[in-house]
Amino acid sequence: MSVRDLDVPAVPSGSGDAVADIVADVVATIRRGSAIYCLARLHAPWGMELEEGAVAGVAVITSGACWLVPEGLEPVQLVQGDVVLLPSGVAHICADQPGRAARPLTELIGGPLEEGMPNRLVIEGDGPVTRLLIGAFLLAPGPPHPLTAVLPPVVHIGAGQSRDRGLAAAVELLSCEVQRADPGAPAVAASLLDLLFVYILRAWLAEQHHASEGWVRALYDPVVGSALALIHDDPARPWSVDLLARAAGTPRATFTRRFRTLTGQAPMAYVAAWRMSVAARLLREHRGSLREVARHVGYDSEFAFARAFKRATGHPPGRYRTDAQEHRTSL
Template sequence: MDPLSDVITVMRAGEPRSARVRWHAPWGQRFMTVPGSAGFQVVLQGSCWLVPREGEPVPLNTGDVLFLPHGSGHGLADSPGSVLAEPACDPRDGARFEERHAAPAVGLDRGDDPAATVTLCGAYQLDRGRTHPLLDSLPEIVHLPARVGHRPELRAAVDLLGAEIGRERPGADALIPALLDTLLLYILRAWFDERAESGAGWPAALADPAVTSALSAVHREPARPWTVETLGAVAGLSRAAFARRFTALTGQPPLSYLTWWRMTTAARLLRESDAPLSAVAARVGYRSEFAFATAFKREFGVAPGRHRRLTDARAAGR
């Protein structure tokens, strides 16, 4: 595993939601702020305007992609001056689009008006307490304009997802979440690739071979008794040089990140499996269940057994 992949596999809670929507001018829609989520908007046909909470409206054209990593409220409209209707579109809940749909994807693509604007919107529910620092470093809105011949893999993911939603074909319930994961990964990869040359933060960390080698080792083998020296050896750097580079690019020392990742992995195992606490402890590098419980309580404020019971209770209440 690598950090970018783990943003998807570990941080997400519940199924992603998406919808294909056809807009007929004049139109304007406000989308609510949804804490603990990440959302996206893709213009599949036509053009429109992004109306952010702050700042000037931004023109969007066919193929443009918006990513909202912090669930920020925003608006879309056919023109900057259009009145925005109050929030009525929450991709976390398909019933808000159409009562008869309960599947992860919802289609509202009715009619054949060539002048209509068609958008693809979606949202991921994230584990609010364990959002990866990679996501925390992103701005409120990531705008990836469409450019001919640029990022063909992202365009392909958009086309596949746009073609699948609303068709109600066999296998859609398995295919669409996988395509949403693919789209999100390509969005993140495109954003970080474009900013890798900045020399700072997570874009630079993911582009740095030494730091990436160490991160991949931690994610692949969290139970291994890592030290700064052994991680530095993986990175091909001295202990001091590695510690300086890792801290400068990721914003935290290597062993702090290691502990954070171990506890994040433990919380996922407690949530998704019925493995005994001793097995969970071993999976994240603790020989003693007591030592694991102490570290876990320091991180989460509750013992791992109670954390599992609380998680199960919340899941049962949904």
């Protein structure tokens, strides 16, 4: 029996698995399309530059070393085994050393990231070689999830720094898969890159939550984290503050105050916002009717859903879907 079959849902444990599920949900709603990636073999001297844009970047240093120079921030040295994520698309340079002249990444790969990447990127030279696995996620239009607002411009997980065995396993699997020429390897690699994105965020959150407030702490809070997991698990359920408070085993007033303090939103405001995030993803990625999308996020009335969606995103759902399809076709 699932939580959908129960009058009052069982409270999740608030474990790392629950946090990973919520983070995976958020990642799925903020990106559009599949992840893109390439393997890079770069001989010094070299430098690559990426302008600010609606792209979240991720890199794994598989051998050698290099420097990441985010715009307006201090340079970060990266060594073999390090993983780095730039979740908001901050402009940056990656080079064999700070101050190196850099070529635009779009020039090196022969076009904009929206059109994909080559499987291999090679810069020849006489100096030491650095090998990178470079990935990118195109960010979806629409209101960002509040979790993204607390993320730093650069999430750097040093080799051996994280205790998350899943992160190490994802890096190893992905590094192996991108070098294969087997049928289906690109689809597998894209899925693993999605998984890597989630594991990087989970590893960073696990390091931060003891000293953090707000959304980071909310994920691990036994009351608020449980409620978030329930909302994410079944956005269509007719949630109420009373139902969520009972499920969390907390008085209504205490639950409401705690939820608002940690997330910055009232419980039902978050339920409404999350439903619209899920709906936007369904409109971008699936062909179900607007009525089906509405029912999936808890609306019996297609008209009420359309009104709520336009209020949240600025666009009617039909127009939003058409624009997303036209954008995909133009790539």
